[in-house]
Amino acid sequence: MNTLRSFPRKWLIATTAVFIASGLFMRPFAQKPVNTARMEWWRDARFGLFLHWGLYAIPAGEWNGQTNYGEWIRNNAQIPLNTYNNFQSQFNPTRFNAGEWVSMAKNAGVKYIVITTKHHDGFCLFDSKFTDFTVMNTPFHRDIVKEMADACHQQGIQLCFYYSIMDWHHPDYLPRRDWEYDRPAGDADFSRYVQYMKNQLKELLTNYGKIGVLWFDGEWEETWTHELGKELYQYVRSLQPGIIVNNRVDKGRSGMAGLTISGDYAGDYGTPEQEIPATGVPGVDWESCMTMNDNWGYNSHDNKWKSAPELVEKLVDIASKGGNYLLNVGPTAEGVFPPASVERLQAIGSWMKVNGESIYGTQASPFRLLTWGRCTQRSIPGGTRLYLHVINPPADGKLLLPGLANQATKVYTLAEKTPLTISRKSTGQIIDPGSSLKNEYPVVIALEIKGKPIVYVEPSIQAGTSIFIDQLPVKLFTPVAGAAIHYTLNGTEPTIASPQGRSLLLKKSSTIKAACFINGKQVSAVATGSFEKVTPLAAQTIEPSSGGLEFASYEGKWTQLPDFEKLSPAATGTVANFDISMKRGKDEYAFVFDGFIKIPVDGVYTFYITSDDGSRLFMDGSLLVDNDGLHGSIEKSKDIALAKGLHAIKVSYFENSGSDNLELQWKGPGIPKNKIPDWVLFRK
Ligand code: FHN
Numbered sequence: 001m002n003t004l005r006s007f008p009r010k011w012l013i014a015t016t017a018v019f020i021a022s023g024l025f026m027r028p029f030a031q032k033p034v035n036t037a038r039m040e041w042w043r044d045a046r047f048g049l050f051l052h053w054g055l056y057a058i059p060a061g062e063w064n065g066q067t068n069y070g071e072w073i074r075n076n077a078q079i080p081l082n083t084y085n086n087f088q089s090q091f092n093p094t095r096f097n098a099g100e101w102v103s104m105a106k107n108a109g110v111k112y113i114v115i116t117t118k119h120h121d122g123f124c125l126f127d128s129k130f131t132d133f134t135v136m137n138t139p140f141h142r143d144i145v146k147e148m149a150d151a152c153h154q155q156g157i158q159l160c161f162y163y164s165i166m167d168w169h170h171p172d173y174l175p176r177r178d179w180e181y182d183r184p185a186g187d188a189d190f191s192r193y194v195q196y197m198k199n200q201l202k203e204l205l206t207n208y209g210k211i212g213v214l215w216f217d218g219e220w221e222e223t224w225t226h227e228l229g230k231e232l233y234q235y236v237r238s239l240q241p242g243i244i245v246n247n248r249v250d251k252g253r254s255g256m257a258g259l260t261i262s263g264d265y266a267g268d269y270g271t272p273e274q275e276i277p278a279t280g281v282p283g284v285d286w287e288s289c290m291t292m293n294d295n296w297g298y299n300s301h302d303n304k305w306k307s308a309p310e311l312v313e314k315l316v317d318i319a320s321k322g323g324n325y326l327l328n329v330g331p332t333a334e335g336v337f338p339p340a341s342v343e344r345l346q347a348i349g350s351w352m353k354v355n356g357e358s359i360y361g362t363q364a365s366p367f368r369l370l371t372w373g374r375c376t377q378r379s380i381p382g383g384t385r386l387y388l389h390v391i392n393p394p395a396d397g398k399l400l401l402p403g404l405a406n407q408a409t410k411v412y413t414l415a416e417k418t419p420l421t422i423s424r425k426s427t428g429q430i431i432d433p434g435s436s437l438k439n440e441y442p443v444v445i446a447l448e449i450k451g452k453p454i455v456y457v458e459p460s461i462q463a464g465t466s467i468f469i470d471q472l473p474v475k476l477f478t479p480v481a482g483a484a485i486h487y488t489l490n491g492t493e494p495t496i497a498s499p500q501g502r503s504l505l506l507k508k509s510s511t512i513k514a515a516c517f518i519n520g521k522q523v524s525a526v527a528t529g530s531f532e533k534v535t536p537l538a539a540q541t542i543e544p545s546s547g548g549l550e551f552a553s554y555e556g557k558w559t560q561l562p563d564f565e566k567l568s569p570a571a572t573g574t575v576a577n578f579d580i581s582m583k584r585g586k587d588e589y590a591f592v593f594d595g596f597i598k599i600p601v602d603g604v605y606t607f608y609i610t611s612d613d614g615s616r617l618f619m620d621g622s623l624l625v626d627n628d629g630l631h632g633s634i635e636k637s638k639d640i641a642l643a644k645g646l647h648a649i650k651v652s653y654f655e656n657s658g659s660d661n662l663e664l665q666w667k668g669p670g671i672p673k674n675k676i677p678d679w680v681l682f683r684k
Contacts, residue, residue, distance in 0.1 A: 038242045039268060039285060041158065042212065044361040045111035046319050047352075048160070049345075050289055050328035051101075052116050052296040053144075055087035055123045057333040061299025070330070071297025074121050074168060076587065076657040078179045081169065084121065085133075092139035096335025098151035104337060105157060108345035109352030111360070112158040114215045114326060117145055117204055119162070119297075122169025126208075130199045133169055149208040158212035161204055163197075165248075166218030170196060174223050178586045190223050198235055205239040216249040220659060226251045226265065233266035244268045246287070255612075256632030259286055272323075273632065276314065280321030280364040287324035290314065292341055298330035305340045308347035309440045315348070315359060316389045316442050320374035322364030354415045355444045358387035366453035372399055373442065377453065383409065384453055388445040393437040399445070402428040402525035403456035403516075406449035414444040422447070426522045427456075427515070459485045459514045461529035465604045465639040469536050474504040474529070480516050483523065487514035491528075496520050509533045536602045537620055539645020544682035548574045549595035557588045558654050559630045561614050564592050576678045578651050578664045590654035591662075595683040596646040597676065603669035605642055610635040610663040611653055617664070618650040633661050646682065 056071045063077035074084045118124045124134040126145035135144050152159040167173040172193035214236050229250030245268055247253050252265025258272035270286035293302045318325045329341045362376035373391040377384055411420045422431050437443050462475040476485045486498040491511035509532045516524035552569035583589045609617045614628035627636040653662045667673040
């Protein structure tokens, strides 16, 4: 039953013309930047397999009784180079079969494979004339990259190369690990190392056929520069002009969030790691790389496996945002995939065999949010096919497509082609999927519509903060040309009789509800925003002795912030700011900073804490921002209303291993977001 015919067609044509002519589509498609035709195969692929394999598979995560290492084992267990090099004489993956690996990937629905040709430890899985630290000088004595290249070519899978800029083995790489007292820099020459990399990249891009992607990594150390990154990008493209290069060739990556910051940074796509962006970014290519358990390299003790349905949901979520999914397997020292990885690849393949068309070659969702799942889309003759991935079936079983204005022509389950019914309501269309939703994996429903999607997205409610002490300006915005926004301030549903406008000034706590109306009819879902008027937290009545903070440092290995009350500090003292540079080692340490911050005027302040690994920010004794956990560099923030004067501020932080950083920023009345300056910090 399709009741769209009751919809005023003349109106629909008029508004459609306005939208398409103005290009003001309610939700932009993932526009493809021109002159990057070479990326089309990669965009259509959507799904790749990451392989982290090397000498680190031999210890398999264990060293001196500790079992939580991965491919960083040489660094994190501080294994001297001469000891680590012994693994080379043990590397003999007799069960390795490139054809089997590629078949498992292909049967899982993977379209490209990224293999670590050289990871940070410097060991090469390929035959190189520029070092002996390769697989050719192991008992295995076979060029693994060559065998992978042949198998990929035979099975129609695009082979791609991971290559680490950081190199803990090459004598010319700098910096050394800060614990490598037995390996001084000596006459190390970094420019000689850069030439070594180029020599190897020429081998990799000359001897193994067409390579799809050069997946650089390890670009974060200070010796690698923006200039070197731009130059290396051009060098790689000169060897294979059609190759794609990720953004880790240069210095523009925004930490683990992975997208490229603005500037002339090289790299064709962003590389979120172990995370998926909250939304897609029209016209921006990106690929989320993720592990199946907690490690990239094989760890025989790591049984924290994500379930197969969870992995499929990540694939669906990523594709609905216009991204690619690079899912990792860490093969064992014998040369096989861990059984748990094999099981998951097979399960994903079963789902992809039936639903792969909802992933491959699709574009991002035209909807801002679907509470019950995700959506992808592809053009079809005369219209568009929307793929609706039902992940959390709604309680009433009805699937609302908020703001969808197009006429539906067909609705059916993708797997069984079972016809379904669709009906219209003022704020969109509703599909009744009947009993077809009961499944642990996403169920895909195909909805075919005429033309390009026209989605009247709900208005966005924009304000600087969610709390205020006096008054708060709020903007109501919609990309829907020709729409009026009607709103209420008391949490009731807006109607055509509700006030209309785009700019508000709140003077009391309010719950704003706003919707788009065209020709007197509501066409979008309702957007909600709550804003609270609060009293600023009173300042502390203390007389600080001097500037700066008190700090206590601790040493130990944690995966979350410890209870510092139960620990004895390794050192204590005073410091001008939240500064971890006086740490004793690069890993396994923690800090607690205590003091007061001088708030210049009554107002709402936003505090930001960025850290790798975990951290917490307390204000006047209460937890304000919780950024705890084992993670890459992540920023979290919170608003708080503070009265003028001194407020107790405390920050706790820990670093487990790998990269480390801690940064405190603030924003407030007349203060743009920036680092908290020394001169507002005081101690007793
Ligand atoms: O340090 C590497 C890590 O070992 C792994 O290769 C990941 C995969 O993207 N990249 C780096 C961490 O960001």
